[in-house]
Amino acid sequence: MIRILLLFVLIGAAVWLAVWFADNPGRVEIEALGYGIYTEQVGILVLAVVILIVIAAALYRFWRSLRRAPGRIVEHRGASRRQRGYQALTQGMVAVAAGDSREALRFARKADSLLNDPPLTMLLSAQAAQLDGDEDAARRYFEAMLSEPEMAFLGVRGLLMQAVRGDDKTEALRLASEAQRLRPNTPWVLKHLLELQVSAKQWEAADQTLRDAIRIGVVDAELGRHRRAALAVEASRHALAQGDRAVAAKRSRQAHDFDPGLIPATVAYAKSLTDVGKMRRATKTLEAAWQKSPHPDLANAYRRLGGENEAPLALVKRFQRLVDLREDHPESHLALAEASLAAQLWGEARRHLELAAGEGRTSRVLRLFADLEEQESGDLKAARQLLDEAAKAPPEQSWYCDSCGSVAPAWHACCEACGGFATLEWRLPPGVPVAVEPLPAAIADQSQEWAEEKERPA
Numbered sequence: 001m002i003r004i005l006l007l008f009v010l011i012g013a014a015v016w017l018a019v020w021f022a023d024n025p026g027r028v029e030i031e032a033l034g035y036g037i038y039t040e041q042v043g044i045l046v047l048a049v050v051i052l053i054v055i056a057a058a059l060y061r062f063w064r065s066l067r068r069a070p071g072r073i074v075e076h077r078g079a080s081r082r083q084r085g086y087q088a089l090t091q092g093m094v095a096v097a098a099g100d101s102r103e104a105l106r107f108a109r110k111a112d113s114l115l116n117d118p119p120l121t122m123l124l125s126a127q128a129a130q131l132d133g134d135e136d137a138a139r140r141y142f143e144a145m146l147s148e149p150e151m152a153f154l155g156v157r158g159l160l161m162q163a164v165r166g167d168d169k170t171e172a173l174r175l176a177s178e179a180q181r182l183r184p185n186t187p188w189v190l191k192h193l194l195e196l197q198v199s200a201k202q203w204e205a206a207d208q209t210l211r212d213a214i215r216i217g218v219v220d221a222e223l224g225r226h227r228r229a230a231l232a233v234e235a236s237r238h239a240l241a242q243g244d245r246a247v248a249a250k251r252s253r254q255a256h257d258f259d260p261g262l263i264p265a266t267v268a269y270a271k272s273l274t275d276v277g278k279m280r281r282a283t284k285t286l287e288a289a290w291q292k293s294p295h296p297d298l299a300n301a302y303r304r305l306g307g308e309n310e311a312p313l314a315l316v317k318r319f320q321r322l323v324d325l326r327e328d329h330p331e332s333h334l335a336l337a338e339a340s341l342a343a344q345l346w347g348e349a350r351r352h353l354e355l356a357a358g359e360g361r362t363s364r365v366l367r368l369f370a371d372l373e374e375q376e377s378g379d380l381k382a383a384r385q386l387l388d389e390a391a392k393a394p395p396e397q398s399w400y401c402d403s404c405g406s407v408a409p410a411w412h413a414c415c416e417a418c419g420g421f422a423t424l425e426w427r428l429p430p431g432v433p434v435a436v437e438p439l440p441a442a443i444a445d446q447s448q449e450w451a452e453e454k455e456r457p458a
């Protein structure tokens with residue numbers, strides 16, 4: 001609008017000027033470098049000057065656009081090249097997702113040649129190489145990524161996955177630690193790092209990782225406490241094996257605090273108390289746990305309270321306390337029956353075995369009955385018959401792995417069969433399909449444990 005008004009004003013001014021010059025004739029003389037221009041028509045001269053200015057302006061614009069042209073052409077060509085590069089990158093990724101290794105490789109090369117951006121194409125090239133089964137080439141790409149700050153994490157991730165697949169746990173652990181250094185709060189990194197630290201038995205480091213995982217909410221706080229208890233039990237056992245009683249005592253107490261229901265934690269804590277002569281507290285701890293859930297491991301720990309040289313009759317007297325605490329539980333009667341057998345109190349042993357068998361003659365009950373037959377009357381035939389029966393008895397509670405279904409002779413934070421962390425539960429075997437394989441081993445382990453138990457002086 002303003003431009004149109006301006007144009008009218010300009011036209012008006014030009015017309016007025018032309019009319020003015022026509023009405024006021026004059027003379028213009030220009031002399032320069034020996035040439036001269038003389039005119040009486042001033043209006044025409046002004047017009048000529050204006051036309052010249054317009055032509056010069058047009059020429060300048062044309063020259064300017066000519067000068068910019070090459071840059072624009074290059075720019076345009078570059079943009080289309082980039083576009084084709086990204087297209088190849090996208091198609092390559094789709095090929096990777098589709099599992100088409102040939103196409104993936106082809107597009108990876110194309111993207112690489114079109115895009116002058118190695119970090120962007122490295123990942124695709126690595127994935128394409130992996131898809132093609134060329135792990136060495138993939139490794140080279142992943143390693144090249146390490147030197148690009150923004151790609152280093154992806155490089156570490158690729159190498160870590162390679163190490164995990166190749167079952168190279170040492171290398172995997174190193175790479176997981178590196179990944180955690182690069183991005184400390186990445187859930188999958190913490191998960192892998194924790195698993196690898198647990199399987200490397202780096203209990204204290206695993207505990208630190210678990211704490212990080214709980215802090216950022218990857219592991220639920222309640223579950224986290226149970227897991228930390230499991231790690232603390234192992235840390236305590238390790239410290240004890242190293243002869244560091246102070247650390248062992250501290251970690252076992254923490255384990256018990258984290259999860260008072262974890263039997264191995266209670267056992268470890270009671271042991272550390274027993275070791276420093278705090279017998280009353282050890283007794284109280286074990287009795288409290290027994291009241292909640294009687295368990296053979298607790299009975300063993302309770303037996304150790306009396307020391308190596310405790311008289312069998314004294315042990316029977318102490319074990320009566322377990323029956324008093326939980327008279328309803330077969331474990332109480334089994335514990336007292338076993339103590340009575342060692343003290344040669346046959347009648348008492350038989351009575352508690354009958355009570356323990358109230359809910360079914362399990363293999364443990366049958367084995368103790370066999371023991372009784374053999375020791376009391378020397379009836380080997382009856383004893384053998386009972387042992388045969390024991391072998392065929394349905395499985396009973398053991399440390400079963402929730403993950404692989406195998407049975408462990410003793411509790412560990414890490415399943416020795418499948419490496420699962422905190423998967424062992426004291427219970428009846430899981431569903432039949434899982435139990436089919438491990439069952440004979442379970443019974444064998446149980447009897448092995450019994451055999452060892454009996455060899456120990458009461």
Ligand SMILES: [Zn+2]
Nearest residue numbers: 401404415418
């Ligand atoms: Zn397992």
